[in-house]
Amino acid sequence: MTQGFKFKHKKTGDIALDGITKVLRALFLIGMAYVLLYPVLFLLSNAFRSPVDRLDPTVIWIPKTLTLNNFVLADQLIGFKDSIYKTCTILVPSVAVQVFVCLMVAYGFARFKFKGRELLFSLLLFTIIVPTSTIIIPLYVQFRFFDFFGVGQLLRVFNHGQAVTVNLLNTNWPFYILSATGMGIRSGLYIYMARQFFRSMPKELEEAAWVDGCGSFKTFTHIMLPNVGSIVIVILLFSVVWHWNDYYLSVMFFVDNYPLSVGVTVLQDRLQLLSESMSAADIALGESSILEAACFVVILPMLVMYVFAQKYFTGSITRSGIVG
Amino acid sequence: MKNNTTAASGHTELNTKKKAAGKRRSGLMERQSRNGWFFIAPWLLGFVCFFAIPLVKSLYYTFTKISITNDGLTFQFVGLENYLTAFTVDPDFVRAILGSIGNIVYQVPIIVFFSLFIALILKQDFHGKTLMRSIFFLPVIISSGVVITILKENVFASGTGQAASLFQTGVITELLIKSGMGLPLVKMITTTVGAVFDLTWRSGVQILLLLSALHTIPDSMYEAARIEGATEWETFWKITFVLISPTLIMTIIYSIIDYFTDYSNKVMRMIVTYVNQGRYEYSTTISIIYFAVVLQLILLRGQSPVQTRIQRRELTGGYK
Numbered sequence: 184m185t186q187g188f189k190f191k192h193k194k195t196g197d198i199a200l201d202g203i204t205k206v207l208r209a210l211f212l213i214g215m216a217y218v219l220l221y222p223v224l225f226l227l228s229n230a231f232r233s234p235v236d237r238l239d240p241t242v243i244w245i246p247k248t249l250t251l252n253n254f255v256l257a258d259q260l261i262g263f264k265d266s267i268y269k270t271c272t273i274l275v276p277s278v279a280v281q282v283f284v285c286l287m288v289a290y291g292f293a294r295f296k297f298k299g300r301e302l303l304f305s306l307l308l309f310t311i312i313v314p315t316s317t318i319i320i321p322l323y324v325q326f327r328f329f330d331f332f333g334v335g336q337l338l339r340v341f342n343h344g345q346a347v348t349v350n351l352l353n354t355n356w357p358f359y360i361l362s363a364t365g366m367g368i369r370s371g372l373y374i375y376m377a378r379q380f381f382r383s384m385p386k387e388l389e390e391a392a393w394v395d396g397c398g399s400f401k402t403f404t405h406i407m408l409p410n411v412g413s414i415v416i417v418i419l420l421f422s423v424v425w426h427w428n429d430y431y432l433s434v435m436f437f438v439d440n441y442p443l444s445v446g447v448t449v450l451q452d453r454l455q456l457l458s459e460s461m462s463a464a465d466i467a468l469g470e471s472s473i474l475e476a477a478c479f480v481v482i483l484p485m486l487v488m489y490v491f492a493q494k495y496f497t498g499s500i501t502r503s504g505i506v507g
Numbered sequence: 508m509k510n511n512t513t514a515a516s517g518h519t520e521l522n523t524k525k526k527a528a529g530k531r532r533s534g535l536m537e538r539q540s541r542n543g544w545f546f547i548a549p550w551l552l553g554f555v556c557f558f559a560i561p562l563v564k565s566l567y568y569t570f571t572k573i574s575i576t577n578d579g580l581t582f583q584f585v586g587l588e589n590y591l592t593a594f595t596v597d598p599d600f601v602r603a604i605l606g607s608i609g610n611i612v613y614q615v616p617i618i619v620f621f622s623l624f625i626a627l628i629l630k631q632d633f634h635g636k637t638l639m640r641s642i643f644f645l646p647v648i649i650s651s652g653v654v655i656t657i658l659k660e661n662v663f664a665s666g667t668g669q670a671a672s673l674f675q676t677g678v679i680t681e682l683l684i685k686s687g688m689g690l691p692l693v694k695m696i697t698t699t700v701g702a703v704f705d706l707t708w709r710s711g712v713q714i715l716l717l718l719s720a721l722h723t724i725p726d727s728m729y730e731a732a733r734i735e736g737a738t739e740w741e742t743f744w745k746i747t748f749v750l751i752s753p754t755l756i757m758t759i760i761y762s763i764i765d766y767f768t769d770y771s772n773k774v775m776r777m778i779v780t781y782v783n784q785g786r787y788e789y790s791t792t793i794s795i796i797y798f799a800v801v802l803q804l805i806l807l808r809g810q811s812p813v814q815t816r817i818q819r820r821e822l823t824g825g826y827k
Contacts, residue, residue, distance in 0.1 A: 291542075297540035361553070490641075
């Protein structure tokens with residue numbers, strides 16, 4: 184069938200039209216690519232630029248002398264090593280737990296029938312819609328006086344009528360706990376995506392497992408998980424990127440010892456203070472270069488990860504079937 | 508007589524079989540239900556502890572005045588005062604929220620159409636397809652963090668609008684003016700380019716979602732449509748559009764939320780600023796009002812008949 188269409192005789196007009204479309208498409212895509220690559224190249228160019236080169240009008244893209252000075256200055260002001268380490272300690276466990284829990288919940292929503300499922304699922308959609316800022320303050324209080332899901336309240340009797348609470352602020356635990364209970368950064372979206380995926384998977388595999396006497400959790404971990412490779416990669420990458428970039432929760436839950444994304448804004452404030460107090464022309468000039476160097480440090484790991492994962496990412500998302 | 512008994516016994520046999528099957532079935536249902544609850548249990552716990560309770564508390568806070576004392580936080584009930592402050596006293600709030608809503612109303616449709624357009628192009632087969640797709644996913648990485656905010660301040664917005672930096676050397680602008688175009692026209696072009704710029708950076712995730720949805724449409728459908736003699740236009744509306752519409756709804760909602768929680772948004776900045784100043788109750792009031800308004804917007808989008816149908820299908824579609 185397809186062959187027949189491929190070899191269908193085309194009119195000259197059609198071929199010309201095809202050519203025009205192709206040229207227009209290429210032009211459009213190149214323009215878009217320029218728009219998207221521009222800031223990355225700009226950062227790259229400015230981060231390695233010395234103050235002298237910044238003033239030099241003949242230097243447009245490639246600096247005459249490459250310098251790492253901006254990175255060194257930025258590092259002195261916020262300490263990359265500590266903040267990157269901090270980000271990683273949040274990111275790695277949180278992402279692992281989040282992905283597992285989201286897949287598990289999604290599987291529950293996709294495959295089992297129980298009363299109130301529709302209602303609960305619409306509540307899940309509701310959690311995607313309500314932004315964290317609406318509930319951030321009670322959440323903050325909850326982690327300031329964390330009572331282990333109400334258990335601390337029950338322990339009142341043993342503690343002179345006071346509820347047993349722990350201060351979890353300025354630790355990584357709020358992130359872990361939120362991820363483990365499916366309320367982490369954009370968990371709702373991942374559950375939604377994974378549910379659509381599970382629904383599109385054939386039921387035969389599970390049924391075979393059932394018949395062989397495999398329990399439902401074991402079916403999930405042994406049969407479903409190994410077969411969902413594509414969606415796991417998509418969710419994993421989204422999760423890593425959004426954890427890495429998270430600003431709002433981090434700025435709320437940490438008092439000091441900030442992760443990298445918050446560190447950049449701290450750097451911005453400090454540079455502003457510096458330029459106000461010193462008011463020397465060269466400081467003001469160097470300022471944006473330092474900030475750009477820091478921005479570059481923030482996006483570089485994600486870019487590297489992206490370049491490596493890109494093949495799986497684009498490949499898998501096109502196969503994963505996130506559709507209702 | 509003999510025949511009769513066999514018939515009767517056959518009948519009872521059938522009955523017991525039926526009963527057994529029914530029992531087994533209800534057992535299965537029960538097990539299904541139990542397993543279902545087991546799988547969603549973590550989420551349910553999180554939903555109650557970290558969503559429902561905080562949301563109710565948030566609502567309560569907006570009717571109080573919070574002060575920090577040695578005993579911790581104390582709440583003093585003040586009725587609707589916070590809401591009145593927001594609408595009648597605060598000079599910035601009403602303007603900021605109207606501005607934000609206005610932006611959402613015209614930007615979201617543009618973002619969704621643009622994303623669909625790009626997704627349709629990226630789905631096609633051409634040389635350098637993989638490279639282009641990777642480039643279009645760049646915004647997902649960059650624009651979800653604080654980097655985009657800094658980039659916007661430092662890189663894009665040097666001087667007059669976001670387009671300025673794209674015409675950094677001024678050569679293109681000069682060229683346009685010299686080629687006989689009026690200044691207003693040149694300005695219009697640069698503003699449009701700036702808008703496209705902003706648009707591209709906002710549609711990363713949307714393009715991704717739509718592209719994946721496009722790829723799930725089986726080729727056989729298009730083939731069948733071609734054999735039936737459908738035009739490209741008809742194929743798009745009757746096949747592509749219908750099949751990706753649930754994702755399209757998701758994209759619309761995502762775009763609204765994304766804009767809603769973006770830090771370039773004035774209301775969002777106000778919320779964070781007031782928290783930092785210690786005016787928790789007022790910050791919460793603002794976010795509740797803001798959320799209520801945006802929720803109305805989302806619901807409004809779901810009101811049109813087509814979308815209600817799509818939404819119903821989206822919510823219940825898979826349940827057979």
